[in-house]
Amino acid sequence: QVQLQESGPGLVKPSETLSLTCTVSGGSISSYYWSWIRQPAGKGLEWIGRIYTSGSTNYNPSLKSRVTMSVDTSKNQFSLKLSSVTAADTAVYYCARVASGSYGLWYFDLWGRGTLVTVSS
Protein backbone atom coordinates (compact mmCIF):
# COMPACT_ATOMS: atom_id res chain seq x y z
CA GLN A 1 0.00 0.00 0.00
CA VAL A 2 1.57 3.23 -1.18
CA GLN A 3 1.86 5.96 1.43
CA LEU A 4 3.12 9.54 1.27
CA GLN A 5 4.72 11.44 4.15
CA GLU A 6 5.67 15.11 4.19
CA SER A 7 8.62 16.32 6.24
CA GLY A 8 10.37 19.60 6.86
CA PRO A 9 10.55 22.58 9.20
CA GLY A 10 7.27 23.69 10.71
CA LEU A 11 8.47 27.27 11.15
CA VAL A 12 10.11 29.45 8.51
CA LYS A 13 11.15 33.09 8.83
CA PRO A 14 9.78 35.71 6.44
CA SER A 15 11.90 36.18 3.29
CA GLU A 16 13.52 32.76 3.75
CA THR A 17 12.95 29.57 1.75
CA LEU A 18 10.44 26.92 2.70
CA SER A 19 11.73 23.40 2.02
CA LEU A 20 9.64 20.25 2.21
CA THR A 21 10.20 16.64 1.20
CA CYS A 22 7.65 13.95 0.44
CA THR A 23 8.72 10.35 0.92
CA VAL A 24 6.86 7.68 -1.01
CA SER A 25 6.75 4.28 0.70
CA GLY A 26 5.20 0.97 -0.28
CA GLY A 27 5.71 1.54 -3.99
CA SER A 28 7.90 3.14 -6.61
CA ILE A 29 7.95 6.84 -7.31
CA SER A 30 8.70 6.12 -10.96
CA SER A 31 6.28 6.69 -13.84
CA TYR A 32 3.98 9.03 -11.97
CA TYR A 33 3.48 12.76 -11.66
CA TRP A 34 3.62 14.08 -8.11
CA SER A 35 2.18 17.32 -6.78
CA TRP A 36 2.21 19.77 -3.93
CA ILE A 37 -1.03 21.38 -2.77
CA ARG A 38 -1.50 23.78 0.12
CA GLN A 39 -4.37 24.93 2.29
CA PRO A 40 -4.33 27.98 4.58
CA ALA A 41 -6.26 27.50 7.79
CA GLY A 42 -9.99 27.61 7.18
CA LYS A 43 -9.56 28.14 3.45
CA GLY A 44 -9.61 26.16 0.23
CA LEU A 45 -7.05 24.16 -1.69
CA GLU A 46 -4.35 25.67 -3.92
CA TRP A 47 -2.34 23.59 -6.38
CA ILE A 48 1.35 24.54 -6.28
CA GLY A 49 2.79 22.39 -9.04
CA ARG A 50 3.70 18.93 -10.22
CA ILE A 51 6.79 17.00 -11.19
CA TYR A 52 7.33 13.87 -13.22
CA THR A 53 9.97 11.35 -12.28
CA SER A 54 12.01 12.56 -15.26
CA GLY A 55 12.20 15.95 -13.56
CA SER A 56 9.74 17.68 -15.89
CA THR A 57 7.67 20.28 -14.01
CA ASN A 58 4.54 22.42 -14.26
CA TYR A 59 3.96 25.19 -11.74
CA ASN A 60 1.00 27.35 -10.79
CA PRO A 61 1.65 30.66 -12.58
CA SER A 62 0.77 32.56 -9.41
CA LEU A 63 3.72 30.93 -7.60
CA LYS A 64 6.00 30.05 -10.49
CA SER A 65 8.64 32.69 -9.79
CA ARG A 66 9.20 31.33 -6.27
CA VAL A 67 8.73 27.56 -6.68
CA THR A 68 11.24 24.83 -7.42
CA MET A 69 10.39 21.13 -7.36
CA SER A 70 12.84 18.27 -7.64
CA VAL A 71 12.76 14.48 -7.50
CA ASP A 72 15.21 11.89 -6.18
CA THR A 73 14.18 8.50 -7.51
CA SER A 74 16.98 6.73 -5.61
CA LYS A 75 15.38 7.84 -2.33
CA ASN A 76 11.77 7.64 -3.56
CA GLN A 77 11.36 11.29 -2.65
CA PHE A 78 10.32 14.55 -4.23
CA SER A 79 10.76 18.02 -2.83
CA LEU A 80 9.37 21.55 -2.79
CA LYS A 81 11.22 24.81 -2.31
CA LEU A 82 9.28 28.07 -2.01
CA SER A 83 11.44 31.16 -1.77
CA SER A 84 10.85 34.61 -0.29
CA VAL A 85 8.03 33.43 1.92
CA THR A 86 5.60 35.73 3.71
CA ALA A 87 2.84 35.16 6.22
CA ALA A 88 0.52 34.48 3.28
CA ASP A 89 2.44 31.25 2.68
CA THR A 90 1.40 29.87 6.07
CA ALA A 91 -0.61 26.76 5.31
CA VAL A 92 -0.88 23.01 5.56
CA TYR A 93 1.19 21.61 2.70
CA TYR A 94 0.15 18.29 1.16
CA CYS A 95 2.01 16.08 -1.24
CA ALA A 96 -0.11 13.97 -3.55
CA ARG A 97 0.12 11.50 -6.41
CA VAL A 98 -1.35 12.39 -9.78
CA ALA A 99 -3.33 9.37 -10.87
CA SER A 100 -2.34 9.51 -14.53
CA GLY A 101 -0.23 11.49 -16.93
CA SER A 102 -2.98 11.35 -19.52
CA TYR A 103 -4.69 14.59 -20.40
CA GLY A 104 -7.76 15.19 -18.28
CA LEU A 105 -6.85 12.59 -15.68
CA TRP A 106 -4.70 14.79 -13.48
CA TYR A 107 -6.63 14.13 -10.32
CA PHE A 108 -5.00 13.21 -7.02
CA ASP A 109 -5.64 9.67 -5.89
CA LEU A 110 -3.20 9.50 -2.98
CA TRP A 111 -2.40 12.21 -0.44
CA GLY A 112 0.01 12.66 2.42
CA ARG A 113 -1.37 13.64 5.81
CA GLY A 114 -0.13 17.19 5.39
CA THR A 115 2.31 19.31 7.34
CA LEU A 116 1.69 22.74 8.80
CA VAL A 117 4.23 25.37 7.86
CA THR A 118 4.06 28.68 9.68
CA VAL A 119 5.89 31.75 8.40
CA SER A 120 6.80 33.96 11.32
CA SER A 121 9.79 35.71 12.80
Place this chain on the structure above:
Amino acid sequence: DIQLTQSPSFLSASVGDRVTITCRASQGISSYLAWYQQKPGKAPKLLIYAASTLQSGVPSRFSGSGSGTEFTLTISSLQPEDFATYYCQQLNSYTLTFGGGTKVEIK
Protein backbone atom coordinates in the same frame (compact mmCIF):
# COMPACT_ATOMS: atom_id res chain seq x y z
CA ASP B 1 -6.92 30.18 -15.31
CA ILE B 2 -10.19 28.30 -15.23
CA GLN B 3 -12.27 29.38 -12.23
CA LEU B 4 -14.60 26.98 -10.44
CA THR B 5 -17.56 28.26 -8.44
CA GLN B 6 -19.25 25.90 -6.02
CA SER B 7 -22.73 26.38 -4.63
CA PRO B 8 -23.86 26.47 -2.01
CA SER B 9 -20.86 27.32 0.15
CA PHE B 10 -22.64 25.91 3.16
CA LEU B 11 -25.36 23.33 3.41
CA SER B 12 -27.28 22.11 6.44
CA ALA B 13 -28.92 18.70 6.03
CA SER B 14 -30.23 15.72 7.97
CA VAL B 15 -29.22 12.09 7.87
CA GLY B 16 -31.08 10.44 5.03
CA ASP B 17 -31.44 13.62 2.96
CA ARG B 18 -30.57 13.78 -0.71
CA VAL B 19 -27.87 16.41 -1.17
CA THR B 20 -26.73 18.09 -4.38
CA ILE B 21 -23.68 20.33 -4.76
CA THR B 22 -23.01 22.30 -7.93
CA CYS B 23 -19.68 23.27 -9.50
CA ARG B 24 -19.62 25.74 -12.38
CA ALA B 25 -16.55 26.30 -14.56
CA SER B 26 -15.66 29.65 -16.11
CA GLN B 27 -15.18 27.90 -19.45
CA GLY B 28 -15.94 24.49 -20.86
CA ILE B 29 -13.87 21.66 -19.42
CA SER B 30 -15.55 18.68 -21.09
CA SER B 31 -15.78 16.00 -18.39
CA TYR B 32 -12.43 16.79 -16.83
CA LEU B 33 -13.62 17.27 -13.26
CA ALA B 34 -12.98 15.52 -9.96
CA TRP B 35 -14.65 15.69 -6.56
CA TYR B 36 -13.01 15.33 -3.15
CA GLN B 37 -14.26 15.00 0.41
CA GLN B 38 -12.28 16.55 3.26
CA LYS B 39 -12.90 16.05 6.97
CA PRO B 40 -11.39 18.36 9.60
CA GLY B 41 -7.68 17.80 10.10
CA LYS B 42 -7.50 15.27 7.29
CA ALA B 43 -6.27 15.25 3.72
CA PRO B 44 -8.85 15.37 0.94
CA LYS B 45 -10.12 12.02 -0.34
CA LEU B 46 -10.89 11.42 -4.01
CA LEU B 47 -14.54 10.54 -4.61
CA ILE B 48 -15.17 10.95 -8.33
CA TYR B 49 -13.12 11.66 -11.44
CA ALA B 50 -13.97 12.23 -15.07
CA ALA B 51 -17.11 13.93 -13.76
CA SER B 52 -18.99 10.69 -13.06
CA THR B 53 -16.57 7.82 -12.43
CA LEU B 54 -16.64 6.60 -8.84
CA GLN B 55 -13.23 6.02 -7.32
CA SER B 56 -12.70 2.47 -6.08
CA GLY B 57 -14.00 1.95 -2.55
CA VAL B 58 -16.29 5.01 -2.54
CA PRO B 59 -19.89 4.20 -1.55
CA SER B 60 -22.42 4.14 -4.37
CA ARG B 61 -24.58 6.78 -2.67
CA PHE B 62 -22.11 9.28 -4.16
CA SER B 63 -22.59 10.15 -7.81
CA GLY B 64 -21.41 12.82 -10.19
CA SER B 65 -22.78 14.23 -13.39
CA GLY B 66 -22.33 17.04 -15.86
CA SER B 67 -20.08 18.21 -18.64
CA GLY B 68 -18.96 21.47 -20.16
CA THR B 69 -19.42 24.13 -17.51
CA GLU B 70 -21.91 22.69 -15.02
CA PHE B 71 -21.38 19.69 -12.75
CA THR B 72 -23.11 18.18 -9.77
CA LEU B 73 -22.14 15.91 -6.90
CA THR B 74 -25.10 14.07 -5.38
CA ILE B 75 -25.27 12.12 -2.16
CA SER B 76 -28.42 10.03 -2.43
CA SER B 77 -28.93 9.43 1.31
CA LEU B 78 -26.69 11.41 3.61
CA GLN B 79 -24.92 9.35 6.25
CA PRO B 80 -23.31 10.61 9.49
CA GLU B 81 -19.83 10.06 8.07
CA ASP B 82 -20.62 12.27 5.05
CA PHE B 83 -20.59 15.51 7.03
CA ALA B 84 -17.51 17.16 5.59
CA THR B 85 -16.35 19.76 3.08
CA TYR B 86 -16.49 18.89 -0.61
CA TYR B 87 -14.27 20.34 -3.34
CA CYS B 88 -14.38 20.12 -7.10
CA GLN B 89 -11.20 20.26 -9.19
CA GLN B 90 -10.83 20.87 -12.90
CA LEU B 91 -8.42 18.71 -14.87
CA ASN B 92 -8.71 20.50 -18.20
CA SER B 93 -5.84 22.96 -18.12
CA TYR B 94 -2.22 22.64 -17.11
CA THR B 95 -2.96 24.96 -14.20
CA LEU B 96 -5.09 22.81 -11.94
CA THR B 97 -7.67 24.65 -9.86
CA PHE B 98 -10.16 23.81 -7.13
CA GLY B 99 -13.54 25.18 -6.26
CA GLY B 100 -13.99 27.10 -3.04
CA GLY B 101 -15.63 24.20 -1.22
CA THR B 102 -19.05 23.27 0.14
CA LYS B 103 -19.35 22.50 3.83
CA VAL B 104 -22.08 20.00 4.65
CA GLU B 105 -23.20 20.20 8.27
CA ILE B 106 -25.76 18.42 10.39
CA LYS B 107 -29.16 20.10 10.63
